Each structure stands twice: as structure tokens, then as C-alpha cells.
Amino acid sequence: MEQTENDYELNGIFPVPIYRAYRDSDLDTTEESEIEDIFKEGMFNQDWIDENEFYYPEGKESSLRFNSTSADQYIFNTKLKKIKQFCEKHIKIYVKEVLNPKHEGDGDLYITGSWLTKTRPGEYHHPHNHNNSIISGVFYIETLEDDRIYFHRLKEVNEWFEFEAEEYNPWNSSSWFVPIEKNNLLLFPSWLEHSVEENKSTKNRISLSFNTFARSHGSPKLMHHRRLQEAQHQQNEK
Numbered sequence: 001m002e003q004t005e006n007d008y009e010l011n012g013i014f015p016v017p018i019y020r021a022y023r024d025s026d027l028d029t030t031e032e033s034e035i036e037d038i039f040k041e042g043m044f045n046q047d048w049i050d051e052n053e054f055y056y057p058e059g060k061e062s063s064l065r066f067n068s069t070s071a072d073q074y075i076f077n078t079k080l081k082k083i084k085q086f087c088e089k090h091i092k093i094y095v096k097e098v099l100n101p102k103h104e105g106d107g108d109l110y111i112t113g114s115w116l117t118k119t120r121p122g123e124y125h126h127p128h129n130h131n132n133s134i135i136s137g138v139f140y141i142e143t144l145e146d147d148r149i150y151f152h153r154l155k156e157v158n159e160w161f162e163f164e165a166e167e168y169n170p171w172n173s174s175s176w177f178v179p180i181e182k183n184n185l186l187l188f189p190s191w192l193e194h195s196v197e198e199n200k201s202t203k204n205r206i207s208l209s210f211n212t213f214a215r216s217h218g219s220p221k222l223m224h225h226r227r228l229q230e231a232q233h234q235q236n237e238k
């Protein structure tokens, strides 16, 4: 604990990890064409689902408010291998630094879903988190000027009480943004809510998101969960 000249000290506990890695190269031509192919295969948009079908064809996106994701929700299975390797390398470091698992195999996280997100001018992404995932990541392919991602404090904490602050700081804020740039990778706990404000530029913002899960069920909590699943499975077989 840091001792100051004051007769008190203020420390934080349970900080939320936001991990950032920097890829030192831009997309190569293969990656550029793979990304183009992914977008051509089809896009998925919440606005469009409400009134229409699952996919929307090219050229139908002009009235949308929410951003769109690639119809292919497992892009790393077939494309962008080098970006996948870069993400996997940093997931390993995050696991070691943040989770620091005691048992071999516990930190063996693998990427589950992976998809592209396109935010066109006028579109935004509402606050959300990622279910069924341990660590989530975003790799930035095209960013805007002063681009940022907002993270949101847990709703339970926000609902406790809130004063208007003289000046906002990490203690009294219900959301906090971090600046992002092209070729950055951010990793954070999947329970953490995040959002993207409206794209007020004339450019598209393109990012790649993914989720992870554990191969091992080593921790007592997960073991318990697994036993429940097994019990349920046995029940279903009867």
C-alpha cells in the first residue's frame, strides 16, 4: 500500500482487467480479400431481424441504426489465421497475468465464436456483454478519428446510489472509455458491459470480436456446473 503525506490512504480492490496488445503490421492482401469475402457472404443486423429476415442483401443497409455483424460467426475457423494466432498468443498472456491458474490445463482457453462488425456512419452499438464466454476480445481493423470503446460498471453497483460528481474519476463513474487504434487488440472479462457510440464520421469502422471458453473444468465452481450438466444428461437419457 502506498503511504502518502496525508494521514489516510485510498486503495482499490477487484480492479477490472483491460488488456491491450499492438500488432505491428497492417493487414496483408490475403487478409484484406478474406475480410471482403466475409462481408460478401452476408451480414446480420438487429434492426433488420425485427421486421425482416435473418440476413440482409447488400445495398439494403441505409436505414439501419445498429451496427452489423458478419453472418459467419466463426470466421477464425477458415480465415484470418495470422490474426487468430496473434489473439491466441495474447489470450495466453492475459490468462497467466490475470487468472494465473494453479492447475495445468485450467488456463487452456480456446476461441469459440469470432465475427466481424461493421459500424457505418450513423450506427452505434448498445451496451452489452458476451454470454457463455470467459474472456472476450476485439481486434480493430478500421478505426475512426478519436475512436473509443465504452465500458460500463455493473448495473448492481449503479443502482445502489449515484451522486452527480464535481469531476468524474474511475471511482465515481458508471462508464469509462478507452481510446482505440487500428491494429490494437483489447481483451477483457466477458461479463463486462461495453458499447460503441454513434459513428459520426463518413467512414466505416470495422472490428473483429471473439469469445473464449475453457477446455478444462478444473475449478470447483466449474466442476459443480459440470456435475449438474452430467446429472441432467443422465436424467434425459432415462
Ligand SMILES: [Fe+2]
Binding pocket: 128, 129, 130, 194, 209
Ligand atoms: Fe461486444
